[in-house]
Each structure stands twice: as structure tokens, then as C-alpha cells.
Amino acid sequence: MQKIINNPKDFVDEMLEGILAAYPDQLKCIKNDLRCIVRSDEKKPGKVGLSTGGGSGHLPLFLGYVGKGMLDCCAVGNIFASPSANQMLEITREINRGNGVLYIYGNYSGDIINFDMAAEMAKMEDIKVEQVIATDDVASAPKEKQNKRRGVAGLFYIYKIAGAYAEEVASLDEVKRVAEKVCTNVRTMGVGLSPCIIPEVGKPTFEMKEGEMEIGIGIHGEAGMGKDKLKTADEIVDQIMNSILNDLPYKSGDEVSVLINGLGATPREELFVVYRKVAKILKEKDIKVFHPYIGEFAASMEMAGTSITLLRLDKELKELLKKPARTPFFEQAELK
């Protein structure tokens, strides 16, 4: 294991201490619990609270999107493990301004169990809670079983768009509606070229040989379409784009935003080689690109690989995507 760490047991807490030391004007923890992260700027009266949570090891996901124009809080778990229902409840109480709280997170059983429990406890305290669960990973289940699909990089778009709308003091039902609209229109698929290591485990959690790849891999190394010989960038993009485009399906005349995400150990250079081919394919299909995002948005520790996400835009989603945002890991001035 080649990692810059101290005691593996302290890894997550030390990472959080570092983040809080770096961005005290944007983030703080509550209840003396580093795992309960909330925005440190002033609360807007009447604003619906947006909450997320999930295991660590995916930065910028999940807590990296807590900030102006996106989320209000995040419960942080151990590497690849759900935070507790109680931590979710604590941050729910903290950010509730009387108009309710929306939970936005990925479709993983541990997270669902804990968020459901938190919601049940919050309701007993008369806090209105709604949930939107991301299921954008096309490779993780067939289309008929979309509710079994995992949530991956597409979460970024849900946070961004629901966050922009909540900032305008839209109601809980309205914010939930746009969040669900993003879910309906977003699709992702990835490829992994190397495994990742959980510090406390100390060795790779799955095997990937030199010259191999797995298309459709999940952000914890979950199986996708099976292992295959490593292909060229253009061939990989062709295969992924084919699956994504046919799934929604995205059609000629559509307008999309594209997100090319690095899984942790893939250089930006490679991501742009990927985008080059994505842009070409979209142009051939007469699908217009509004605004590409290229970088690391939802990593998987030090896994090499990438994922491609498409979001079909309508007027409403496009206007909300344009809005400014400022979080420790994502900043955007208003787009034209």
C-alpha cells in the first residue's frame, strides 16, 4: 500500500480535520462530531435544507458539494460505509428552517437504511423530510430495474440543480420535483483500470491485472460488464456512449450537459482524450452540448478510470445549471 497516511484508523477523521482547517468560512462540524458537516455561512430563512451523506473515499463526493448554491450538510461515513442514522438526524435538525429537508444520496442499501431511519426520527420531531435517490449508473442493472441501479457521478447534477432551486427559496415539493427531473434525465457509465485500497484493509479489495479493464464498474469496485482486455480510448468511449445514449434514449436535437469524471488516479489529459471522442459522437448524433464539466467529481480512492455522464436539459434544468455555486470542491460563476 503506497499511501500518505498516519494510522489507517484515523484516516477519515484526519481528512475531515484538514478540510475544516482549509475552509472554515464555508464548512463546520456540529455536535463535536467531525462526521456531521454543515455550511458555516448564514442560513437563509425559509430555505429548504438539502442534505446528503455516504461513505468516504469519493471526494469531491459527498461533502465537497456542501456550500452556497448546492448542499447544506453532509453526514460522513467511513471509507465506503454509510454514516449513521443519528448523524443524519443531527444535521437534519441543524439545517431545518421550518420548510423541510430533502435527502439526496446514492442508491446503496446501507445509506438507504440509515437515511430512512433518520427520516422516521425527524418526522417524529415534525420535520418534513423527502428523499431523492440517484440511480444513474446504467451498467448496474437493466433499464426495467432502474430502481436497482447505483447512484454515481450523476449526483453532481442533482446537487447542482436542486441546490440552485433551493437557493431561490422554492418549496420542498418543488425542489424535490426538479431533483427527480434530473434523475430521470441523467445517465452515467464508467470504466475501471485498476483497483482501489481501503486504508484499514491495506490491500486491493478486488483484482485487476495489467492490460485489463472493466467497463461499467461501480465507484466501490462493484462488478460491471465483466473484465475485458484494455482497449483504446476511442473504443472505450464508443462502447460507453452507445450504452448511455440508447438507455434514455438521447435523441437528435437534444441538448445535454456532459460530465467526464476521473475516478482518482487518471490524469486530466486522459479525461480530455475521452471528451474529444464524446464531443465527436454527440456532434454526429446532432446532440448539442451546453456545458461540459471535466475533472474529478466522484472518485473511488485511487482507482484509475473514468466515467461519462450525460444530462438531458430542458429550459428549467438549463437555467438552474447556469446559476452560480461556491463550495470547497466546486465553484462556478453564473454561466451565460
Place this chain on the structure above:
Amino acid sequence: MDKLNSGDIKKILTKIKDLMIENEEYLFKLDSTMGDGDLGITMKKGFNKVVEEVSNLKEDSVGEILIKASIAISSAASSTIGALVATGFMRAGKIVIDRTEINLNDLANMMDAFVKGIMERGKGKPGEKTIIDSLYPAAKALKLAAKNKKNLKESFIDAYRSAVEGLEATKKMASVHGRAIYHTKRASGIEDPGAAAGMIMIKAFYDYFEI
């Protein structure tokens, strides 16, 4: 004894805590074969907190005590199994929220709500090598005992026996939930640690009526 009040419930919760501490090593060993090994300590922490929270509580409502227990578990036992057990206590508490005394019929209904809560939250059913596999048979036994108008002691002898049998049956099951699905080979022939924790909870009632 044919009724339980809040004092009895507090004593039974303390009993669960004592049994969880006694069995920490046993649960650790089971969980290390198919999970991350933290089940024993999670249960110990969870029920320690429960006892800490409820023992000095001036509260006569059985339901309120169980809801307090639920919140204590979910704060101290931060894992999926913690959230599931907390759900069970929450659901059991909700149906006797305004009651200072409960009888066997109530206990059978509460046990049913406990197990159904876990099944709903965890999207699980019997036969999948989980905590449900010891609790579900125990709930069924309790319902039957209530129908046959047995006394509390006899009823919990039945429930405990069913829980032990249910736990034994998990040795032959294959996991479909959680990290255990990656370790099906190692876990075959070994009882499920969650089901063991469930059996221990039922044993606390059994022990309480035995003494």
C-alpha cells in the same frame, strides 16, 4: 406474572446489554468470517447507551422507553445493523406509546412490528441469513403462544427455542445482503452474526422470566 410495566422493560433492556457484553467475543468471531467484525462491539455500545439513557428516565410509558432506546441505539451503534435494530425498537414502541402496562398480546404485536420494521427497512425476508432469521420465528412463536393463551414464561420459552432454531438454520443459508455476499464460501456452515444478536435479545426475555 402476566403483565410488564416500564420497570420490567428497563430490566429486560439491561439484561440484553449484559448478554451483549457476555457475547461480544462470540459475535466478533462470527462477524469476522463474513463482515467487518464490528458487530459485537456495535451491539455492546448500542445497548450500553440504551441502559445509560433509560435507567434514570422518569417515564411510565412503555412505548416512550422503547423509542428512547431506539434513538440511543441509532446514536451509539452506527452501522446498518444498528439502524435496523433501532427501527425495530421504534416500531415496537410506537404501538404501545400510551401504555404503562403490556400483556402477552401486546408483546406479540410489538415483536411482530419489530420484525416487520426490520424487514421493511432492510428490504429483507426470512431465509437470507440475517437478523430476521432468528427474530421472525420468535415472533411467530409468540403469536401462537398468545393465541393459545399461554403465560409469559411459557411463551418466551417457545420464542427462545424458535429463535435458537432459526439461528441454527442460518448455517445452511447463503447471504444476499451486505458485505457478506463477498464471503459466501467462508460463511457457509457458520451461523449469521445478526441472527445471533437477534437470538440474544429474545434470550434476555427468556432469562428474565426464568429467574
